[in-house]
Amino acid sequence: MAELPKKPFAWQKWVLGVVMVVGLIISAQATGTNLPMFFQNFGQFTIIFQQMLSPDWSYTAYVVDPLIETIKMAILGTTIGSVLAFPYALLVARNIVTNRWVVGIFRFILNVIRTIPDLLLAAIFVAIVGIGPVAGVITLAIFTFGMVGKLFYEAVETIDEGPIEAIKAAGAGKLEIIRFAVIPQVSNYFVSYVLYAFEINVRASTVLGYLGAGGIGVFLQRALSQFRYDRVGLMVLVIFVVVLVIDYVSGKLREALI
Amino acid sequence: MKTSTLPDAPRAGRLRKWVLWIALILVIGWSFTGMPLLQIKDNAVEVAGAMFSGLIHPDWGYVWTGDGEDLVSTLLQTIAIAFIGTFISAIISLPFAFWAANTKHKNWLVSRSGKIILTAIRTFPEIVLALMFIKAVGPGAFAGVLAVGVHSVGMLAKLFSEAIENMDGGAGESVTAAGGNRLDVTMLASFPQLLPEFVSNTLYRFELAIRSASILGIIGAGGIGTPLIFAISARAWNRVGIILLGIILMVTLVDYVSGAIRKRLV
Numbered sequence: 001m002a003e004l005p006k007k008p009f010a011w012q013k014w015v016l017g018v019v020m021v022v023g024l025i026i027s028a029q030a031t032g033t034n035l036p037m038f039f040q041n042f043g044q045f046t047i048i049f050q051q052m053l054s055p056d057w058s059y060t061a062y063v064v065d066p067l068i069e070t071i072k073m074a075i076l077g078t079t080i081g082s083v084l085a086f087p088y089a090l091l092v093a094r095n096i097v098t099n100r101w102v103v104g105i106f107r108f109i110l111n112v113i114r115t116i117p118d119l120l121l122a123a124i125f126v127a128i129v130g131i132g133p134v135a136g137v138i139t140l141a142i143f144t145f146g147m148v149g150k151l152f153y154e155a156v157e158t159i160d161e162g163p164i165e166a167i168k169a170a171g172a173g174k175l176e177i178i179r180f181a182v183i184p185q186v187s188n189y190f191v192s193y194v195l196y197a198f199e200i201n202v203r204a205s206t207v208l209g210y211l212g213a214g215g216i217g218v219f220l221q222r223a224l225s226q227f228r229y230d231r232v233g234l235m236v237l238v239i240f241v242v243v244l245v246i247d248y249v250s251g252k253l254r255e256a257l258i
Numbered sequence: 259m260k261t262s263t264l265p266d267a268p269r270a271g272r273l274r275k276w277v278l279w280i281a282l283i284l285v286i287g288w289s290f291t292g293m294p295l296l297q298i299k300d301n302a303v304e305v306a307g308a309m310f311s312g313l314i315h316p317d318w319g320y321v322w323t324g325d326g327e328d329l330v331s332t333l334l335q336t337i338a339i340a341f342i343g344t345f346i347s348a349i350i351s352l353p354f355a356f357w358a359a360n361t362k363h364k365n366w367l368v369s370r371s372g373k374i375i376l377t378a379i380r381t382f383p384e385i386v387l388a389l390m391f392i393k394a395v396g397p398g399a400f401a402g403v404l405a406v407g408v409h410s411v412g413m414l415a416k417l418f419s420e421a422i423e424n425m426d427g428g429a430g431e432s433v434t435a436a437g438g439n440r441l442d443v444t445m446l447a448s449f450p451q452l453l454p455e456f457v458s459n460t461l462y463r464f465e466l467a468i469r470s471a472s473i474l475g476i477i478g479a480g481g482i483g484t485p486l487i488f489a490i491s492a493r494a495w496n497r498v499g500i501i502l503l504g505i506i507l508m509v510t511l512v513d514y515v516s517g518a519i520r521k522r523l524v
Contacts, residue, residue: 027338031399045394072289115509117469130299
């Protein structure tokens, strides 16, 4: 009788499994994870949740202005970050700039920027420029720069080389190559990435205010520190609606612009 | 001599695009209104300079002091929060993923409701969640673990459900054709196809959880964020510098390792 071939001993899977288990045990100790304790105190959690489920509707009028400020912050941050990311991405794309050192160094800078979490940037810029939406705009601009820059240079590196060679053969310079052979191939990607960044920025901008960087987060922080969970509930609900609307608009814009 | 010209782009589409672009520029212009762009603090340059010099001269003494409050200990705690938080969220995500996956055996209303719940979880600000957990279990890393664990479900279950939707049905049909029952289909066809995808998604989420875990400390949920916010409010820029370097190094390392594993999986 024919037999199935034997599987080779999957030692890698075993190593991974052991690492996982040991990692979990160590992590549980390091973080003081105690799930029974959580379930004992689950009542506390549900009390807060119940308060949030009965939102303070009278507060709606007060959150409209900070909400508009939040959206403005997201628009400005996305715009500034994307405008900076566009030339930078061309600079770090291997098929545009052939100098390996230039590409390597600028790509390293981009990667470092991308590692810093958004709220951490907000904490730093609140310390530098002071409390207010400007710190939020700068934070979002840097965050967008890292994200769009990375996505866009990857798109630039996958373009078809044919048009570049063709117009190079016709005597085009570097700028003409970028203008007539590169940009037409990647502009749709760029628009799509910018809109994607905008969606993420709207979500991010709602909490930046928690650290003083403007927008509805400031009010969120105030309500949380006053234990007004009914107001927190209202704001979470309003943020949810705004995010849904923005996602919808951004989806429609993507269809229209591309 | 006749010069040839390029044909014009279709009129109607061009006009629509122009209108859209103008509207977009107007919206951006509107966003500038009411922004106190010039009202930044007088000593902003000074602070930025101090911060920059702190970055160049980091407080090396903070790297390891042995009291459990130093850079290495809090960074390890941050990784631990992300690790166990992601693990918890992967487990919670499984049922949610099967709920939200739009497969042909199921009423679309069911998957639609699952998707809406996942969107709601994704939108719920992680900081608010962490504060709620701090109320329940007290400040510390455990609250951070719970916040990461619950918040990550929104995205992870979405990725899982997409993997289920994109699964190739052929393998399952072959098992059925060879006389396998439903359990056989699950164990021999679905599970082997989904596992690498699930592990890859979980690792990706882990990379993001590392970033969340390093900021949740700002509100007292453990990890590197706590010493960071103390250092910022005390204007101890040398310490801020070393903590930033530590975070950048940690995130880069985790991204690299996790990315290398993911590349081998898929």
